[in-house]
Amino acid sequence: MGAEAGRGWVDVSRPLKDGLPVWPGDRPFQMHRRSEGGLVISWFQTTCHVGTHVDAPLHVMEGGASLEEIPLERFLGPVEVVETPGHGGRIRREDLPAGWVPAACRVFFRTGCCPAGMTEFPGGFPGLEVALVEWLADRNVVLVGLDTPSVDPPDSKELPAHRALAERDMTWIEGLELAGVGPGLYEMVGLPLPLAAAEAAPIRVLLRPVSG
Numbered sequence: 001m002g003a004e005a006g007r008g009w010v011d012v013s014r015p016l017k018d019g020l021p022v023w024p025g026d027r028p029f030q031m032h033r034r035s036e037g038g039l040v041i042s043w044f045q046t047t048c049h050v051g052t053h054v055d056a057p058l059h060v061m062e063g064g065a066s067l068e069e070i071p072l073e074r075f076l077g078p079v080e081v082v083e084t085p086g087h088g089g090r091i092r093r094e095d096l097p098a099g100w101v102p103a104a105c106r107v108f109f110r111t112g113c114c115p116a117g118m119t120e121f122p123g124g125f126p127g128l129e130v131a132l133v134e135w136l137a138d139r140n141v142v143l144v145g146l147d148t149p150s151v152d153p154p155d156s157k158e159l160p161a162h163r164a165l166a167e168r169d170m171t172w173i174e175g176l177e178l179a180g181v182g183p184g185l186y187e188m189v190g191l192p193l194p195l196a197a198a199e200a201a202p203i204r205v206l207l208r209p210v211s212g
Contacts (some may be wrong), residue, residue: 010187012108013204014051014116014177021121022047023149048170050202052175055151060159064166067198072191074143074171074207075203079106079188081181082211087113090129090153090161101139102207103185108145110178127152128161137168145173145205173203185210 006174014211018028030044046136049055054075080103084091091109125148136144144151144165151161151172165172173190190205 003009004088008140008208009206010181010208011204012052012177012181013190013202014158015046016046016051016202018024019119020051021052021118021149030167032211035065036142048195048198048202050191051202052173052177052198052205053202054171054173055162055200056198057169059166060162061166067192067201068117069197070171071169072107075188075190075192077106077188077203079108079143079145079186079207080102080109081178081183081186081207083183084109084111086125087126090127092129093132093135095200098212102136106143107136107141108146108147108173108176110147110181110183112147114148114175118178121149125149125153127156128165129162130160132163133161133168137170141170141173143173145174145176147178148174160202162181172186173205176205181207 002118018029018030022028026047026049029044029050031042031044033040055164056067056070058066082096084095111126114122128151151165151174152159186207186209188205188207189205192203193203195201
């Protein structure tokens, strides 16, 4: 489980630090630091798709919305965590609990296949089936999140889940840390870094169980 954030809040973001795995060939996270005149000054460099991050439609759609065009209210409010199998294919409706329908307009899928503290990029992980994306969109879901590095499996070339989400004007978060967060309803607070005109940005996401 992520670090306790006080008053029942749980941090479900992956800490940004040296050695955090990124997509093969992408720029890894590197923190630099120096001491000068009694001050400590740090700077970092990394891909925008590092750790827990938001993708904007611009990532997969030429002329699509960039990060700052995503409504901030997408990241604030109730979210439902759903447990799904951690296989290497795509999550289908058949993989969800029998009779399940979304109880909130935000849904996080916990696969358990990408543990906290991993030091290597996983060779396989599940993504989302396009039919599931369409089904969620038809039930007014506007944001989905996974505890995997991508909404498409690592061997996907056409990224159909990315494109389906963008086409349905849905927002998606990748790289969540949901270990120990059980299925159910939570209150969510999470805002991405305000990177102007970017196609992605790291985001810190906090969850608090909804009582009752």
